[in-house]
Amino acid sequence: MTAAEDYDHLRHVLDALPPAKLRHLRVIVDTDPEIAPYVEEAAAEPSAGRFSFAGIGDSGRSDLSERHRELVQDGIELDR
Numbered sequence: 001m002t003a004a005e006d007y008d009h010l011r012h013v014l015d016a017l018p019p020a021k022l023r024h025l026r027v028i029v030d031t032d033p034e035i036a037p038y039v040e041e042a043a044a045e046p047s048a049g050r051f052s053f054a055g056i057g058d059s060g061r062s063d064l065s066e067r068h069r070e071l072v073q074d075g076i077e078l079d080r
Contacts, residue, residue, distance in 0.1 A: 017025065029035055 014022065014025075030039055
């Protein structure tokens with residue numbers, strides 16, 4: 001198996017888990033001493049809000065693609 005196959009398999013498993021089992025798995029991952037350094041590294045990465053403009057196309061407006069640079073810039077300025 002390749003790393004991409006492992007990632008894809010785990011993503012499907014995570015998508016299928018109910019919230020309680022997902023929280024249980026998170027506790028296991030967060031407390032495993034072999035995995036903990038990777039969890040800390042991932043938590044340090046600024047991923048929250050990176051795609052804060054996602055879903056904006058649901059507004060029903062037709063000019064979004066024409067204004068994409070403006071919308072992305074607004075999202076960048078909000079993160080500052």
